[in-house]
Amino acid sequence: MGLGPRLEIRQSQQLVMTPQLQLAIKLLTVTNVELEGWIGEELERNPLLASGGEAEPAEPVAQSSIDDSREPLPAPVEASSAGLEQLLREGVPSGDGTPLEADYTGERFHHDCVSDQPADWSERPGSGGDEEGFDFDRVASAGQTLAEILEQQAASRFDGMELAIARFIINGLDECGYLVEPVDEIADRLDISPAAVEAVLAEVQMFDPVGVAARTLSECLIAQARAADRCDPAMHKLLSNLDLVARGDMNGLMRLTRLDREDIVDMIRELKSYDPKPGLRYSGEPATPVVPDVFVTRGADGAWQISLNQATLPRLIVDRDYHAELASGADKATNSFLDECVSSANWLLKALDQRAKTIVKVATEIVKLQQGFFENGVSHLKPLTLKTVADLVEMHESTVSRVTSNKYLLCERGQFELKYFFTSGVASGDGEAASALAVKDRIARLIAAEGDDVLSDDKLVELLQGEGFDIARRTVAKYREALGLGSSVQRRRARAMRAA
Structure with missing residues (x-):
């Protein structure tokens, strides 16, 4: 049989990941706060997209309710496109190869007890009532950093070469306030003797907070003892042998310091008042408030009500009147641009609607499967995998993974990440x-x-x-x-x- 070129026609079907489909998948992973910022950018980019205003009433899709009878989920709404619905069912491979069935047993406990929350948590401040909510600005207000505080003290205490040494020391501190750069390296950089660096270091360690710029825990605590005028020879020996304190070796400490048990106890009691990490008072990033994406409340009939948090999302509409005004007498290029804007706005509204329905469907199944947790606490939490929920909502595991990523649920027992329920x-x-x-x-x-x-x-x-x-x-x-x-x-x- 001879070899030669030839032409063949083959028919096949494949799902093409258009930019719009990629956007719909991306919307599943973002939080409400991130989505709010993204929608703001879309409002600036698309002149026909508007927030608020009068619009036709939409169906209440962003809520659901369950009870012990485990009624079936409502039938899926008509998909915005066959491609999007197929992606939700069949999933898209993860780009980084991360396995979907992760072990979330490392999650921390929080708000597992009924006593952690008021009896009627829905009436507490900041939960939608008339009372003033929690002031997040009070938490987020940024103060001075550790380096800034130490720089101010160094500028008032040193000058010339000593000030330069102090600044090198301050720049070599970690977030706990310990000096991680060796003294010899600082001396080599400044071309001075290590003794000069040690002299400045001893004074920096007495800055506020006392004990900062120490190289070891013992040195940090000794500096604090000196500031309190309690660093006698016995205390110095105790602080230089913290391994004996950690082991609780009272006999060894008494032999070392030549003191009786009562004096050792007094010294240990004072030791507990010292700060082993003085730099942490001014370190760390400001706390970022977490806004819940899903609310779980108990209805009047005793059934659990699941609703999406719409407070952080603006109400979007397509401004048809403005479109008609711009389209009247417009040229071909303008009409093409307006048609593109209308198509983009309609797709966005459908994608947001599909996102809301998908989140509520997944959250509803989680509440059904973990109903014992919502009734009695963490002791009644059951093992759960992404595949179990995916089979129940008739979607792919990757879709459930995206829906539960960075999403938080607020209920009577506190606020939990949706991943918390997969163990x-x-x-x-x-x-x-x-x-x-x-x-x-x-x-x-x-x-x-x-x-x-x-x-x-x-x-x-x-x-x-x-x-x-x-x-x-x-x-x-x-x-x-x-x-x-x-x-x-x-x-x-x-x-x-x-x-x-």
């Missing part, structure tokens, strides 16, 4: 798996309630297995460390130090 499972005696977060919460409660006998990991395993959790000792140790709780030996030493 791995631990086998239990009743045949149903328990959430890893529920097991962590139980471990934390057991340790918090332990009496004189500190619970070891083996004892925790025994207690948890008695409650129906099929869990191994290494898993208990992993969860305990993730909660920031020490071992039984460490907790026993810490308790002895507190008692001292």
Whole structure:
């Protein structure tokens, strides 16, 4: 058979990712606050897009309700385009290759108890009532940084070469206030002796906050003891041997300082009043308020009501009157531009509507599956995966992953990221798996309630297995460390130090 060129016609179908489809997918991942800023840019770019004003009443799509009967979800609305609906169902591969089934067991606990919130949280300030809301500007107000405060003190204390040394030292501090640049390197850069740097460093360490620019924890605490006029030889020895204090070795400390137990206890009590990280008083980024995207409230009939937060989103309409005014007597290029603006505005409205419906559908299924959490707290949280929710809402896992990314849910128990409700499972005696977060919460409660006998990991395993959790000792140790709780030996030493 001879080889030669030839022409063939083949028919195939493929989904083309147009810019509009890419925009619809991107809208699923952004928060309401980010979406508000993006809509503001669109309002400036598109003259036919307007916010507010009179418009035809739209259907209330951004809310849903559930009850114990688990009624089926409403049928999906007509898609803005076949391509968008297909993307939601089949998904788009993640560009960075990140697996969708992530383990979110590292999430922190917050607001797990009914007592953390008022009895009627919907009437608290800032929840939509007539009372004045929380003043976020008070939190976000930026003060002076650590470097600025130290620069002011250095300028009033030094001049010439000493001021230059002090500025090099200040620039070499980390956020905790410790000097991370070696003294020898500072001396080499300035072509001076290390002794000159040490002399300036000793004075900088007495600036406010006292103990800043220390190189070790002992040096930081010694500077604070000197400022309080308490750095006698015994205190200096104690602060130079903090490993003995950490181990709770009272006998070793008494031999080292040649003092009795009562004096050692007084010194440790004073040591607790010192600040091991003085720089943190002026460090850190200002707190950014998190605005919830979804509200979960209990209706008058006892069913859970799920609604989208519309307060942060402007109401968009297409200004038909303005379009007619511009189109009258316009040339061909102007009409082409206006048609493009109308098409873009209509697509945006449909994409926003589809985003709202998708978020509410996913949030509704999460509330259904985790109804025990909303009723009784984190101890009733169940294992949940993206695939489970994706199958129920008849969408792809990637769509559910995008919908739950950077989205927050506000309910009676507090504010939670939607990812918080996706956790791995631990086998239990009743045949149903328990959430890893529920097991962590139980471990934390057991340790918090332990009496004189500190619970070891083996004892925790025994207690948890008695409650129906099929869990191994290494898993208990992993969860305990993730909660920031020490071992039984460490907790026993810490308790002895507190008692001292």
